Amino acid sequence: MQKLFSSVGRHEWDLPLGYIPDMRVSGRLFLSDSLFESLEEGAVRQLANVATLPGIIGHSFGMPDIHWGYGFPIGGVAAFSEEEGIISPGGVGFDINCGVRMITTPLSVSDLGSREDIIGRLYQQVPTGVGSKSAFRLSASALDDLLALGSKWAVSEGYGLPEDCIRCEEGGYMKEAAPENVSEKARKRGIPQCGTLGSGNHFLELQVVSEIRDHEAAKTFGVKEGNVCCMIHCGSRGLGHQVCTDHLKTLEKATKKYGITLPDRQLSCAPLTSPEGESYFGAMAAAANYAWANRQIITHQVRTLFESAFGISPSEMPLVYDVAHNVAKWEMHTIDGSDKRVCVHRKGATRAFGPGRPELPEIYQRTGQPVIIPGSMGTASYLLAGTETAMEKTFGSTCHGAGRVSSRKEAKKAVRGAAVSADLKKQGIIVRAPSGDAIAEEAPEMYKSSDEVIRVVHEAGLSRIVARMMPLGVIKG
DNA sequence: ATGTTC
Numbered sequence A: 001m002q003k004l005f006s007s008v009g010r011h012e013w014d015l016p017l018g019y020i021p022d023m024r025v026s027g028r029l030f031l032s033d034s035l036f037e038s039l040e041e042g043a044v045r046q047l048a049n050v051a052t053l054p055g056i057i058g059h060s061f062g063m064p065d066i067h068w069g070y071g072f073p074i075g076g077v078a079a080f081s082e083e084e085g086i087i088s089p090g091g092v093g094f095d096i097n098c099g100v101r102m103i104t105t106p107l108s109v110s111d112l113g114s115r116e117d118i119i120g121r122l123y124q125q126v127p128t129g130v131g132s133k134s135a136f137r138l139s140a141s142a143l144d145d146l147l148a149l150g151s152k153w154a155v156s157e158g159y160g161l162p163e164d165c166i167r168c169e170e171g172g173y174m175k176e177a178a179p180e181n182v183s184e185k186a187r188k189r190g191i192p193q194c195g196t197l198g199s200g201n202h203f204l205e206l207q208v209v210s211e212i213r214d215h216e217a218a219k220t221f222g223v224k225e226g227n228v229c230c231m232i233h234c235g236s237r238g239l240g241h242q243v244c245t246d247h248l249k250t251l252e253k254a255t256k257k258y259g260i261t262l263p264d265r266q267l268s269c270a271p272l273t274s275p276e277g278e279s280y281f282g283a284m285a286a287a288a289n290y291a292w293a294n295r296q297i298i299t300h301q302v303r304t305l306f307e308s309a310f311g312i313s314p315s316e317m318p319l320v321y322d323v324a325h326n327v328a329k330w331e332m333h334t335i336d337g338s339d340k341r342v343c344v345h346r347k348g349a350t351r352a353f354g355p356g357r358p359e360l361p362e363i364y365q366r367t368g369q370p371v372i373i374p375g376s377m378g379t380a381s382y383l384l385a386g387t388e389t390a391m392e393k394t395f396g397s398t399c400h401g402a403g404r405v406s407s408r409k410e411a412k413k414a415v416r417g418a419a420v421s422a423d424l425k426k427q428g429i430i431v432r433a434p435s436g437d438a439i440a441e442e443a444p445e446m447y448k449s450s451d452e453v454i455r456v457v458h459e460a461g462l463s464r465i466v467a468r469m470m471p472l473g474v475i476k477g
Numbered sequence B: 001a002t003g004t005t006c
Helices: A041-050 A115-125 A140-156 A162-166 A184-193 A215-221 A237-257 A275-310 A388-393 A408-414 A417-426 A436-441 A450-460
Strands: A006-009 A012-015 A027-030 A056-067 A074-081 A099-108 A203-212 A227-234 A319-324 A326-335 A338-347 A370-373 A381-386 A430-432 A463-476
Touching: A012 A041, A027 A041, A027 A450, A041 A056, A041 A074, A056 A450, A099 A275, A099 A370, A115 A203, A115 A275, A115 A430, A115 A463, A140 A162, A140 A184, A140 A275, A184 A237, A184 A275, A215 A381, A215 A463, A227 A275, A227 A463, A237 A275, A275 A319, A275 A326, A319 A370, A370 A450, A381 A450, A408 A436, A417 A430, A417 A436, A450 A463
Parallel strands: A027 A056, A430 A463
Antiparallel strands: A006 A012, A012 A027, A056 A074, A074 A338, A099 A227, A099 A319, A203 A227, A203 A463, A326 A338, A370 A381, A381 A463
């Protein structure tokens, strides 16, 4: 695959116009030589397919964790102009605003006591698994407020601290949310699931900060070596999935209506200025808000448990940041020397805004935004900072994690959950999940190393390593 | 990712 590309910088490669017909811009892939070995032809094809979409600006980008997805590659980034551009659910993903947040604690590993005990209590507190339901009751009118205001709604209901919201992208909610564009079916799925983790690679993990690489930024982010922290990775559950399904149907028709020709029907889309495009945007934003509220309520559950287990107050467990890695957003970017409003799709990619961006809270103005990249189960996670280079090269974007190397089906054939758990326990890592299969599918060896993906984004300048965290215990769906 | 195939 590598010979298709030309080198244009450190770990930076160009997929030229003409790889497939009708590309409007070239592809731009960030990858090391060793990661090229596992690059799928299908993902390259998808990178090129995205480059044919109307109104695309700059390049169709692939992050080093790129892999084959629905329509767009996972690890894909594309920005579209306000005038000519489109919006596509394939560029967001089914799990709208799947994302990650990180909370610090003042505890050291020895303060935790029995890891089995605390992980067991977290497992009881936070429902996990496919179709899991929350003890938390949400009325239909509360759901409307939640869809409009995300984390801000959750905090106003008492599930968090006021400063939590400013430590989320968008302040914890997208103002463009249009709850009225979320179907009854999606609402029905969403009502019982708020405050639940879901399944697959979603997790809640206790980690220890094992290494600090940038002491100044770590201090600003409130991260200390040897301290325990908590990482939460989840999304918009059945509600977001249903929003995607519903709008794919209308956008498939809209694609025809507006005379857009596509190399792949999974790229169904509509002009950003069309009623269909605007309707999806509003529904997507509402689903994104659901995901922020979901992560906020889970945060509250964790803080409540830690308060009773260790006697520490919620304010001693501040949020470092909350990042979205499946979403499309309006952002201002400098293009050919002038500021332009563009719609940036990040699908399995994380915003990595550098210092001085007005979207960032005052505390992170000098460092750039915290970028949270989870590892697979049992492997390191990273905290990084956004950079000026990301602003210049990738519309302020970086990777989102380590990609799979084996399918879920292959994983279940290859390993047994009990054996994976036993192996991790030998390393001192406790795992709780509703089924053995859930653990087998997520076994560390079924994923690429996050270390290599992180090395590429750091060396390419798309973000800067601040700290590395190792898992202590994890609950999975 | 997902009431794991309306």
